[in-house]
Structures are given as structure tokens and as C-alpha cells.
Amino acid sequence: MTRIETPRTTPIRAWLLWTTSFLALPLGGFAGTMITGRIDNPLSAVTGGAIAGLIIGAGQALASSRRLRPQTWIPATFLGMSAGLALGAAAVGYRTSLPDLALMGILNGLILGLAQALALPRDLGRRRWIWAATMPALWGLGWTVTTLAKIAVDQQFIVFGASGAVLVTAITGLILNRLLPVPPSNKPTIALSTAKVHS
Incomplete structure (x- = not known):
């Protein structure tokens, strides 16, 4: 006997797919750096952040399992x-010590988190602000x-490196799974089952 089933993308599979979007962070940073160079003035921060944001946003949307x-x-x-990035880099005077970069990241995450929270589905209500609240720390x-x-952060990069990107993306994937459960797939599969035939 043959029956048609509609499979679900499991939360683990969705999380793994989302985690692959970490690649968009260093790629976006690299693309922005190729155009702007070091982040050492307001124009380079605005332009570099925009280029990186475009690539990061596209990568995350693609890896979000349609959420x-x-x-x-x-x-x-x-x-x-x-x-x-413009706010964070200016606030620390474009310096690259650990405390300066951590503060720059917090301020960058504050603005980015607010913007992305507004882009989440409205039916989440106040739960959208969980995303905004966690992004500065991440x-x-x-x-x-x-x-x-020991990455050469003194080169004034746009985005943190792959080591930080993997960790941050893995954590945001858990948050996304919590806020937006994975929708069922619309693609049916055929499952075969056997039954005893009595003669």
C-alpha cells in the first residue's frame, strides 16, 4: 500500500540550515572592505556597514526556512x-582594543537588533523584542x-571574523526557532508500506 506524507522540516534541521548563514558575515565584511577599506571614518562605516548588511540580510533570509x-x-x-556600525565605530573613536570592539559590537547590535525586530512578523507582538534585546550582547x-x-582586528574590519560569526549565528538560530516555529513543508513525499495479504 502506498500513502502520501507531508514531511516537516525539523527544528534541528532548520537550526543547522540557519547556522550556515554565518558565512554571510565574513563574506559581507570582505565585500564591504574591498570597497571602503578600513573602517576609520563615518563614510567608510556607513558604506561598509550597508554593503555587509545587504549580504548578511540576504544570507539570513535564504537560510531561514521561509520564516x-x-x-x-x-x-x-x-x-x-x-x-x-556608524554609531558603534564613532563611539569608540575607531579604536580596536578588546573593550572598544566589544562596545562597538554592543552599539551595532542595538541598532541592528531593533531594525530586524521590526522586520519580524507583527503577530509575534512583544516577543519580537526578545530578538532586539539579545542582539547587543551577541x-x-x-x-x-x-x-x-588573535585575529588582526587592528585592520578595522566591518564585521567580526568567522570564529565569532559561527557562535553568534548558532545562538540566534536557537532564538529564531523559539520565536518562529518551523512551518511544514508543502512538498509531499511518497512512503511505501507493506501489508499482509491473506489468501
């Missing part, structure tokens, strides 16, 4: 990264991990 709307998430990440953590990993 984030690209038409709102990408612009929010674009604007949040641009304004957030971006501060990302810069801390990258600095402790």
Missing part, C-alpha cells in the same frame, strides 16, 4: 548594519571571540 520575508528582512539588515560577544582568537 523571514526577504523584502523586509534584507532592507532592515541593510539599514541596521549601516547605522549601527554582537559584543562576536567581537570578543574574534579578538581573543
Whole structure:
């Protein structure tokens, strides 16, 4: 006997897929750096943050298992990264010590988190602000991990490195799973089962 089943993307599979979007952070940072160079003035911070935000937003939307709307998430990440990096970098005078980068990350995450929270589905209500509340700490953590990993942060990068990106993305994936459960897949599969035939 043949029956048709509609499979579900499991939370673990959705989390693993989301975690692959960590690649968008160093890629976005690299792309922005190729155009702006070091983040050592307001124009480079605004422009570099915007370029990185565009790539990060696209990567996250693609890896979100259809839970984030690209038409709102990408612009929010674009604007949040641009304004957030400009604020954070200026606040620390474009310095790259561990305390300075951690504070820059906190301020960047504050603006980015607010922008992305507004791009989450409205039916989440106040729960959207969980995302906004956690992003400052996570971006501060990302810069801390990258600095402790002995990455050459004195080159004034746009985004923390892959070591911090993996950790931050893994944690945000858990938060996203909590806020937005994985929707069922619409693609049916065919399962075969056998039954005894009595003659």
C-alpha cells in the first residue's frame, strides 16, 4: 500500500540550515572592505556597514526556512548594519582594543537588533523584542571571540571574523526557532508500506 506524507522540516534541521548563514558575515565584511577599506571614518562605516548588511540580510533570509520575508528582512539588515556600525565605530573613536570592539559590537547590535525586530512578523507582538534585546550582547560577544582568537582586528574590519560569526549565528538560530516555529513543508513525499495479504 502506498500513502502520501507531508514531511516537516525539523527544528534541528532548520537550526543547522540557519547556522550556515554565518558565512554571510565574513563574506559581507570582505565585500564591504574591498570597497571602503578600513573602517576609520563615518563614510567608510556607513558604506561598509550597508554593503555587509545587504549580504548578511540576504544570507539570513535564504537560510531561514521561509520564516523571514526577504523584502523586509534584507532592507532592515541593510539599514541596521549601516547605522549601527556608524554609531558603534564613532563611539569608540575607531579604536580596536578588546573593550572598544566589544562596545562597538554592543552599539551595532542595538541598532541592528531593533531594525530586524521590526522586520519580524507583527503577530509575534512583544516577543519580537526578545530578538532586539539579545542582539547587543551577541554582537559584543562576536567581537570578543574574534579578538581573543588573535585575529588582526587592528585592520578595522566591518564585521567580526568567522570564529565569532559561527557562535553568534548558532545562538540566534536557537532564538529564531523559539520565536518562529518551523512551518511544514508543502512538498509531499511518497512512503511505501507493506501489508499482509491473506489468501
